[in-house]
Amino acid sequence: MDLNIAGKQALVCGASKGLGFACARALVQEGVNVTLVARTESTLQQAAENLQAIAAGNVQYVVADVTTPEGRERALQACRQVDILVNNAGGPPPGDFRQWSLEDWAKALNDNMLSAIELIRLTLDPMIQNRFGRIVNITSSAVKAPIAVLGLSNGARAGLTGFVAGLARDVAQHNVTINNLLPGFFDTDRLSNTLNYMAQQAGTQVDGFRQQHQQTIPAHRYGKPEEFGMMCASLCSAHAGYLTGQNILLDGGFYPGTF
Numbered sequence: 001m002d003l004n005i006a007g008k009q010a011l012v013c014g015a016s017k018g019l020g021f022a023c024a025r026a027l028v029q030e031g032v033n034v035t036l037v038a039r040t041e042s043t044l045q046q047a048a049e050n051l052q053a054i055a056a057g058n059v060q061y062v063v064a065d066v067t068t069p070e071g072r073e074r075a076l077q078a079c080r081q082v083d084i085l086v087n088n089a090g091g092p093p094p095g096d097f098r099q100w101s102l103e104d105w106a107k108a109l110n111d112n113m114l115s116a117i118e119l120i121r122l123t124l125d126p127m128i129q130n131r132f133g134r135i136v137n138i139t140s141s142a143v144k145a146p147i148a149v150l151g152l153s154n155g156a157r158a159g160l161t162g163f164v165a166g167l168a169r170d171v172a173q174h175n176v177t178i179n180n181l182l183p184g185f186f187d188t189d190r191l192s193n194t195l196n197y198m199a200q201q202a203g204t205q206v207d208g209f210r211q212q213h214q215q216t217i218p219a220h221r222y223g224k225p226e227e228f229g230m231m232c233a234s235l236c237s238a239h240a241g242y243l244t245g246q247n248i249l250l251d252g253g254f255y256p257g258t259f
């Protein structure tokens, strides 16, 4: 199915690896021109070269930290017209809330709530004028089913989710959609770090922990980043204008509820 977004301009944050890269890849395959953003030039350049080989859409990259005003400015200088925005940044570290200071909370709120809201603020009005905009925020299954050791993430992402729930309804009339994609357990560097922490807490070896942990997921495996990317691209489709304000869980059936 043609998603009908070839030639659109996408700004994909946190795009040198993992889920952000997978979203960028799926968009490039649809002929979207993509600007990749991440902080480390070497991995970012490698990611851009990998995507340029697909050659359906143009690929450029900008080294920037999207959690800072300067980084967001640099990203938007590189991508002047944003039709598609994928908000993403690294998640906060796991830990025990007794050890978190107000500064830790302020950083989590900045990185995983306010930075995404700022990028939406800076790109939304031109989308409204163009009568086309697709915004996808990468959040976490922890928004729906909190994970205790990821308390900073649970809190900050819930704030973003609450905010965009209102905004999405406000802008739907302009063919601008805002949706959140909630990853469960996807096989990325981030997941490896979390599993190392969880195995350490459980006093066990990470390999065995990984095997056992996957069996607790109804799909009996971790998600593949490309599965996530395909869902992101479909939310950005020209045909998806009636799908907004949703929190879409991709977790291999891990969440046990009916709804």
Ligand code: NAP
Residues within 6 Å of the ligand: 013, 014, 015, 016, 017, 018, 019, 020, 037, 038, 039, 040, 041, 043, 064, 065, 066, 067, 088, 089, 090, 091, 092, 138, 139, 140, 141, 142, 183, 184, 185, 186, 187, 188, 189, 190, 191
């Ligand atoms: P990942 O494999 O560690 O990749 C993170 C990407 O974001 C990298 O390209 C990284 O590159 C970039 N990045 C991080 N901080 C950034 C910043 N401040 N500005 C610009 N780029 C930044 O992580 P992932 O697994 O794809 O996770 C993506 C998001 O989904 C995270 O917020 C994570 O917490 C969340 N999540 C993931 C899972 C999972 O199972 N993987 C589950 C739930 C939630 P640089 O470090 O070079 O900047």
